[in-house]
Amino acid sequence: MEAAAFNDQFTETELKVLAFVTEKHGQQKRKYTHEPYVNHLVRVALKIKEYSPDSRMVMAALCHDVLEDTECTVAELYQFLTGMGLSNTDSDYICFLVKELTDVFTSEAFPQFNRKARKELEAARLWEISPEAQTIKYCDLIDNTTSIVQHGGGFAKVYLKEKKRILTNMDKGNPELYQIVSAIVETV
Secondary structure, rough: HHHHHHHOOOOOHHHHHHHHHHHHOOEEEOOOOOOOHHHHHHHHHHHHHHHHOHHHHHHHHHHHOOHHHHHOOHHHHHEEEEEEEEOOHHHHHHHHHHHHHHHOOOOOOOOOOOOOHHHHHHHHHHHHHOOHHHHHHHHHHHHHHHHHHHHOOOOOHHHHHHHHHOOOOOOOOOHHHHHHHHHHHHHO
């Protein structure tokens, strides 16, 4: 998927961010659909565009998995953002949101905990992130849930239980998106 394919949907600056994350995610594929990973990032960012006029949130949505799923560091992301002309304040804000959206309680970082314990710790962390980051997370969950329920087989039941738990207290983001993602998680 070429960034140019979205010329009419993203601003010039957002397209630069899309090109950056496309390069960083490289040949990564979605687990169940095997489509280019960047397609997920685009869907999340386009959903944000429907609900927020804040381009910084759109850029954070495009970057929401770059720290978690690539070798990109916060410093590298910040340098890219300022290097393309964003202010230090806007670059800080985008990096802040991306860090909030990056899993902390991973199996690599916390091998002493089983999946259930890690997911409970991660849920509690997500309950405390900013309303803006929660809004992006809702869009991420909408896209992920649709895919996992359709293609995830038995894992879908485990996934839905974890997401229901997260949503019990991750309710500070956009209320309309919260209702949408809650309905999706409850009805499938």
